[in-house]
Amino acid sequence: MDNGLYSVAQIRAIEGASAQATAEGEAGEAGSLMRRAGRAAANLALELIGTAREESRLRPVLVLAGPGNNGGDALELAANLGEAGVDVVVLHLAGSGPSSPEAAQALARARASSANFADVAPDVREWAMVVDGLFGIGLARPLEGRYRELVTAIDRLRCPVLALDVPSGLDADTGAVVGPGGVAVRATHTITFIGDKAGLHTGEGRDYAGVVHVARLGLDTAAFEPPRARLAGPSLFAAHLAPRRQNSHKGQFGDVAVVGGAHGMVGAAVLAARVALHAGAGRVFAVGVDAEAGPQFDPMQPELMFRTSAAFDTDGRVLVLGPGMGDSSEAMRVLGHGIDGASAIVIDADGLNLVAASTALQERVARRQGGTIVTPHPLEAARLLGTSSAEVQADRLGSARELARRLQAVVVLKGSGTVVAQPDGEVAVNPTGNPGLASGGSGDVLAGVCGALLAQGWPAWEAAIGAVWMHGAAADRLVEEGVGPVGMTAGELPKAVRAVLNGLVSEAGANRS
Numbered sequence: 416m417d418n419g420l421y422s423v424a425q426i427r428a429i430e431g432a433s434a435q436a437t438a439e440g441e442a443g444e445a446g447s448l449m450r451r452a453g454r455a456a457a458n459l460a461l462e463l464i465g466t467a468r469e470e471s472r473l474r475p476v477l478v479l480a481g482p483g484n485n486g487g488d489a490l491e492l493a494a495n496l497g498e499a500g501v502d503v504v505v506l507h508l509a510g511s512g513p514s515s516p517e518a519a520q521a522l523a524r525a526r527a528s529s530a531n532f533a534d535v536a537p538d539v540r541e542w543a544m545v546v547d548g549l550f551g552i553g554l555a556r557p558l559e560g561r562y563r564e565l566v567t568a569i570d571r572l573r574c575p576v577l578a579l580d581v582p583s584g585l586d587a588d589t590g591a592v593v594g595p596g597g598v599a600v601r602a603t604h605t606i607t608f609i610g611d612k613a614g615l616h617t618g619e620g621r622d623y624a625g626v627v628h629v630a631r632l633g634l635d636t637a638a639f640e641p642p643r644a645r646l647a648g649p650s651l652f653a654a655h656l657a658p659r660r661q662n663s664h665k666g667q668f669g670d671v672a673v674v675g676g677a678h679g680m681v682g683a684a685v686l687a688a689r690v691a692l693h694a695g696a697g698r699v700f701a702v703g704v705d706a707e708a709g710p711q712f713d714p715m716q717p718e719l720m721f722r723t724s725a726a727f728d729t730d731g732r733v734l735v736l737g738p739g740m741g742d743s744s745e746a747m748r749v750l751g752h753g754i755d756g757a758s759a760i761v762i763d764a765d766g767l768n769l770v771a772a773s774t775a776l777q778e779r780v781a782r783r784q785g786g787t788i789v790t791p792h793p794l795e796a797a798r799l800l801g802t803s804s805a806e807v808q809a810d811r812l813g814s815a816r817e818l819a820r821r822l823q824a825v826v827v828l829k830g831s832g833t834v835v836a837q838p839d840g841e842v843a844v845n846p847t848g849n850p851g852l853a854s855g856g857s858g859d860v861l862a863g864v865c866g867a868l869l870a871q872g873w874p875a876w877e878a879a880i881g882a883v884w885m886h887g888a889a890a891d892r893l894v895e896e897g898v899g900p901v902g903m904t905a906g907e908l909p910k911a912v913r914a915v916l917n918g919l920v921s922e923a924g925a926n927r928s
């Protein structure tokens with residue numbers, strides 16, 4: 416399965432090579448790419464309106480066709496839907512410039528079909544569906560004027576909205592709404608062409624794209640340079656999902672020490688420590704940097720061992736440095752010791768803020784030999800990069816890559832469509848999770864899962880992708896069970912993470928036998 420996320424530049428290169436091959440007479444799937452795109456989108460539209468209530472088939476479909484080739488796709492779709500007997504109304508917003516030969520042909524086909532062309536969207540309250548073919552990967556500036564009005568009007572409708580290639584107004588590379596002050600179509604489904612695109616899965620992308628379908632249009636993307644971004648899934652970490660041997664002991668699954676628990680922030684470290692147990696670490700310590708603060712015992716999780724950092728030997732243990740750690744001199748000392756040590760580490764929360772405040776510490780992180788995962792949210796990433804969180808969000812993949820390069824660490828940039836980046840620029844975008852995770856403590860849980868997987872010997876890259884994927888899948892599982900998204904608490908995640916992990920391990924075992 417191709418889980419590649421292609422940049423707009425790559426899609427343009429593939430399109431160019433395909434046009435060249437067609438010109439040279441190489442056999443391929445019949446019809447121009449636009450023909451194929453229109454056909455694939457019409458088939459999906461028929462499927463979607465077919466599964467809606469029966470009478471919706473009798474309602475018209477509104478097709479918005481813009482001035483470029485995205486509009487051409489929409490016109491092809493309109494012709495196909497017309498041929499399939501669907502009542503179609505087309506609103507064609509031709510541009511001032513000439514259209515491509517394919518788009519001109521698509522217009523002729525649509526005009527010759529039973530589709531009705533309108534100048535303004537007729538006031539039909541109940542469309543079976545709206546198809547957004549205003550702009551695709553050629554979007555060059557924010558939507559204004561008539562386009563903006565249309566997008567705002569679509570937002571008020573209560574029907575499926577199918578976006579062609581990319582919801583109009585959304586940047587296919589970054590997942591940001593093109594602004595300043597921009598708007599974008601909020602689709603229920605997006606059918607994207609040739610290859611999947613990162614912008615549909617991160618930042619604002621998930622909210623605007625809805626369910627993403629990929630139509631490859633008969634092109635073999637394997638023939639092209641592989642993309643540097645992928646959609647995360649268990650295939651990226653399956654090699655580490657080994658079923659445990661009967662003859663196992665706790666020493667094989669590593670020690671995790673969560674260093675945090677400053678005054679008033681003890682819960683963060685306890686949450687991370689609890690989930691580290693549930694994600695399979697052999698032994699877990701909650702290590703407080705404040706000798707006066709914190710419990711000696713967790714009645715809910717008596718397996719946890721509580722220590723204070725001044726009297727704790729961190730060597731040989733995977734360290735999760737940060738949840739509720741504060742910025743005391745002792746916090747700084749343990750952080751520096753962990754960074755200079757040989758064990759794999761996770762730096763989160765307060766640990767990241769301390770690193771952000773010191774270029775010397777950043778250099779020490781970059782020189783580490785052991786595995787390093789850093790887990791910033793956008794504001795923490797902004798502090799580390801010396802920029803603003805708006806800048807980080809404007810290009811989440813680029814920001815995560817840059818931070819990974821500077822720190823020579825695996826970076827987990829949290830948020831909708833969490834981005835995991837390697838120092839060499841390789842990126843995975845996570846598709847699991849839901850707004851239930853947007854509450855205090857869920858980041859501590861993620862850091863704890865990262866630590867547990869590192870302790871079990873997973874390399875940093877796979878541990879980060881696996882932790883992020885499972886953390887999101889655990890939240891999705893809770894929503895299915897009626898726990899959230901509203902009011903989901905981080906404390907409910909550890910058991911769900913355990914269920915997800917064991918599900919994957921048993922699947923991996925079944926696949927091997």
Ligand SMILES: NC(=O)C1=CN([C@@H]2O[C@H](COP(=O)(O)OP(=O)(O)OC[C@H]3O[C@@H](n4cnc5c(N)ncnc54)[C@H](O)[C@@H]3O)[C@@H](O)[C@H]2O)[C@@H](O)CC1
Binds near residue numbers: 430555556579
């Ligand atoms: N790349 C490919 O191989 C294929 C592309 N196809 C379609 O073609 C699309 C790309 O086509 P185009 O390059 O023509 O780009 P678009 O159709 O996305 O839009 C380009 C046109 O819109 C104008 N424009 C851009 N932003 C605007 C704004 N905010 N307000 C007003 N006008 C604006 C541009 O000046 C240009 O005329 C893809 O997204 C896809 O839907 C498909 O036909 C299938 C194959």
Ligand SMILES: [K+]
Binds near residue numbers: 578
């Ligand atoms: K579109």
